[in-house]
Amino acid sequence: MTPADLSRTVAHAVRGAVGDGELPAGVELPQRVVVDRTRPGGVGEYATAVAFPLAKSAGRPPGDVARVLARRLAGAPGIDRVEVTGSGFLNFVMGRPSAEALVRDVRERGLRYGVSPEVAPGVVGARTRAEVVRDAVLRLGGDLGLNPDLDPDTRGPRIAPVPKKEGDVFADYGADAARWAMLAVPPHETPSFSGRLLVQDESNEFFRVRYARARARALLRNAAHLGFRPEAGDEPGDTEHTPAADALLRALADHPLALEAAAHHRAPERLARQLVRLADALLDFQYDVLPKGDEKPSAAHRARLALAEAAGTVLAGGLSQLGIAAPERL
Template sequence: MTPVELSRTVLGAVRRAVDAGELRVAVPERVVVAPPGAGGVGDYATSIALQLARPAGQPPLRVAELLRSHLVDADGIAGVEITGPGFLNIRLDQNVGTALVRRILDEGAARYGHSDTLVGQVYVLRVPYEIRAEVVADVLARMVASQGARVEIQQQELQKDDTHETLDVRPVPAPQDPTPLGPDAARWALLHPAPSDRPRITADHLVQREVNPLFRVRYAHARTRAVVCNAADLGIAVVPGPEAPFLPLLTDYPRILTTAAPLPRLPRADAIAAPARLARHLVAVADAVLDLLPGTLPRGDEKPMAAHRARLALAEAAGTVLAGGLSLLGIDAPDHL
């Protein structure tokens, strides 16, 4: 179950509560779900009960209890707990994680997160003669193309194309030429900051240590490849299973790709920020998988078990997402560092 699907499930619970006369509110158009914050539990949390409490004329905890009763039996949900003043904390069925890992492994880096929802549409990105704008536009084009659309990049000095949807791409310019950093570090330096922030063109992006986010992403990918190769040498198969922890970040990846499209329906700043959002998402995936890897292979005389095979599958799936994301950013994902 992806965050979008879970959001729809929660929205359905709101509708059922309204239809049953338990809540007298206007059903919102969407419900935001996100990983739980401090004090939260489970895989995702939502504050929808707090948002509906005032218009419903009921305490937030009462609204949360009503919504919980409509959520606990929904497909893909293993449990719902209420924390704090009325946050709904949702634990997903472990089989959801198994199906997700299997899907990622089946589709691979070139297909997972991609869709054909925009097939037949054409978008025009207009950029000034400035390196950061050109790099951001290139990644936007890759992300939009991953959803099936065709993208053209034009210089803003040319006459505006009124026949297709157009977006002007003008992030804060780079303070200096980034090319001395090399192609990968230069791209990361331009893409990782928000488009409204001035990028740092410094040698920090070349440091081969964990303080460098680009290094962490590429290192995490290389480690997943190494672990899977080592497992193959030991005769341990990669088998998705519920014994591996669920990693919600992997379900967020397709949603991140869609934030760049359809361009005309998004505020300009939101669309242009899509490459930076993807870069930061890859850092979060890398940090999560690096925490998981130490317990992936058997240690000492420990015999391979189902848990090891399932963790291997999760590691390979995470590496697949990292490779796919780096490819969209135009950055190499080496198997060895």
């Protein structure tokens, strides 16, 4: 179950509780259930505060509403356990994401995996920091008109500009590296430019993200030389429960939530952080993809290759959302 699926599942549970009389008929149903990653020290992987607005219209304590929903959600596919914490937060311990379902979803959506269908592609030609940030927010589906922090015509510019001493960063670092530096920190923070942006090693996050995308394409080329292609699978042994595989699956499953949060908060840096996380997971996982020594390609190798291919596609799509190219070779 992806975070987007979880959001829909919680919304369905709310409607079911009202329909079955467990919550009053007059409860104001939420248009959208916000699901976030559990904060450090919390329970499980995801949490939602949906019980609080429901409790207000139901005239009941949030904890009571949360327990009603927890009972309905406990048996949902993909959810291992639901706990109520604090005064009414719902916390979810999730089952391992299905590699087959994730790969299928990425293949169907391609570069638009996790992107809301109504979000239109961005525009090109942005040069100032304000233009770059606004362009990225629009690509993510954020609403600039509701956020004065991103509107230089309201209460003064709140997007920190590139310091004049940096000169023409597009000419000095290239358009892609310049955009990454502008978008990798919150809009109100001053972006940092240095020779580190151009360093071609894994100490450079910008390089790591694009390198991981290129590694995914290289794995596909190498597998073709060995005579096999990616094939999604979820049978035992296809994608073993290794730490590297689990980390990559979690990062892929979280990607739609990261995109939604980046759009909702008008925060492109959230997507940049998600791409770094996904890239690091793929770079760790890559060593398990191809046969070693005298091994023959098996169903497990084909499934791992499909997972790596999906991760590379999502990285390319995420870079595209930031207006940055994703080369197949570096």
